[in-house]
Amino acid sequence: MIGNPIFGYGLSFSAALLWGGAMVLVKEGVTDLAPPLVGSAIAIFAGTFILLPLGLTNTRAKFHLSRKVLIFFGIAGLMSAVGTVASFWALKEAPVAVVTPIFSITPLFVLILTHLFLQHLERVTFRIVLGALLMVAGVVIITVFEAL
Amino acid sequence: MLGVALALIYATTWSIGLIFTRLGLQYAGALQGSVIALIFSLILVGIAAFIMEFDALLSLSLVAFLWFVLIGFMEKALARYANYEAIRRLGVSRASPIGALFPVFATLFAVIFTGEDITIPIVVGLALMVVGTFLLTSRRPQ
Numbered sequence: 569m570i571g572n573p574i575f576g577y578g579l580s581f582s583a584a585l586l587w588g589g590a591m592v593l594v595k596e597g598v599t600d601l602a603p604p605l606v607g608s609a610i611a612i613f614a615g616t617f618i619l620l621p622l623g624l625t626n627t628r629a630k631f632h633l634s635r636k637v638l639i640f641f642g643i644a645g646l647m648s649a650v651g652t653v654a655s656f657w658a659l660k661e662a663p664v665a666v667v668t669p670i671f672s673i674t675p676l677f678v679l680i681l682t683h684l685f686l687q688h689l690e691r692v693t694f695r696i697v698l699g700a701l702l703m704v705a706g707v708v709i710i711t712v713f714e715a716l
Numbered sequence: 717m718l719g720v721a722l723a724l725i726y727a728t729t730w731s732i733g734l735i736f737t738r739l740g741l742q743y744a745g746a747l748q749g750s751v752i753a754l755i756f757s758l759i760l761v762g763i764a765a766f767i768m769e770f771d772a773l774l775s776l777s778l779v780a781f782l783w784f785v786l787i788g789f790m791e792k793a794l795a796r797y798a799n800y801e802a803i804r805r806l807g808v809s810r811a812s813p814i815g816a817l818f819p820v821f822a823t824l825f826a827v828i829f830t831g832e833d834i835t836i837p838i839v840v841g842l843a844l845m846v847v848g849t850f851l852l853t854s855r856r857p858q
Contacts, residue, residue: 576805579798580814586795588821592829593787601780606772609758609765610784615792616754623751633744640740641749645756647733653761654725662719664826665838668819670723672845675813677731682809686738690807695851700813702848706841 591668595659604656612652675700731812737800738808746800754792817849 594611598604658667679700683692733753740749765773802811820842826832 571805573806576802576811577814579802580806580811581817583795583798583802583815584818585821586790586798587815587818588823589825590787590791590795591818591822592825593783593790595826596830597780597783597787601783602776603769603772605761605765606769606776607780607784607787609761609773610776610781611788611792612754612758612761614785614788615796616751616758618789618793619747619751619754619797623747637740637744637749638752640736641744641752642756644733644736644740644749645753646760647729647736648753649757649760651726651729651733652757653764654722654729658719658722658726660719661722663832664830665819665823665832665834667719667723668822669838669841669845670720671726671730672816672819673724673727674731674734675816677727678734678812679809681731681735682738685735686808689738689742690809692809696809696813699848699851702851703813703816703845706844706848709837709841709844 588668591655591659591664594656595664598656598660604660605653608649608653608656612649669706672703672706676704734803734808734812738803741800741804746804747797750793750797750800754796814849817845820845 594607597607601607602610655667655671658670661667679692679697682690737749737753740752744752799811799815802815805811823832823834823838823842827834
């Protein structure tokens with residue numbers, strides 16, 4: 569960990585709060601206002617437009633535009649693009665309370681991939697695995713019972 | 717069923733993206749990483765929207781445009797930067813489960829503002845997720 573972990577956890581919770589609110593707005597938007605692909609494009613455009621000036625002027629943080637940086641964040645961006653369109657479309661097809669918990673399977677996938685590919689950077693402990701499994705169990709309960 | 721399948725696609729692609737984000741954060745800050753990722757996202761989705769939904773783009777209302785701009789501000793700018801910075805500080809294996817708590821907030825907001833039904837399985841499921849988050853974030857007893 570880097571710096572005060574409480575600040576890091578606070579940032580994670582803030583992200584969760586913002587994402588939660590955005591999901592409800594997405595649901596209303598793709599149901600009544602625009603197709604998922606159009607909504608995704610506008611949302612991504614807006615996010616880029618807002619962050620780009622900040623990113624270019626923030627000289628305090630380390631930054632070296634190397635091939636590795638472009639490849640790693642480029643792939644992250646492409647995966648995010650596909651995921652964004654899929655999430656917007658999913659919210660059009662099903663209620664928020666059913667779809668958004670399924671999004672939470674992500675930590676389980678992340679743990680598996682972290683263990684396979686990022687062992688040199690992070691250690692996956694039993695506590696982390698147990699916590700993630702409980703979260704996935706919550707997802708399964710929600711999706712199985714809502715599908716019945 | 718389609719909604720569930722699409723949600724699973726999101727979970728898969730997003731998790732792969734987070735792994736590459738973690739790799740990239742060795743060499744760049746969270747803000748710069750967010751910008752680069754967003755640019756690549758914009759290129760892909762922008763081209764797809766232009767090709768497949770050109771008519772919808774042309775007929776888009778101002779309300780619709782501003783609605784999704786607000787979503788972009790909340791989700792793509794603020795939340796993404798906060799998440800990337802959290803990953804940098806905590807590591808992806810600790811940060812991503814907490815970020816994945818957003819269904820709790822989404823469900824609460826959906827019930828409060830849009831009248832969606834909250835059922836017992838949803839409450840039980842969300843409770844498990846909260847316990848899981850607690851395990852993830854609490855320190856191991858000395």
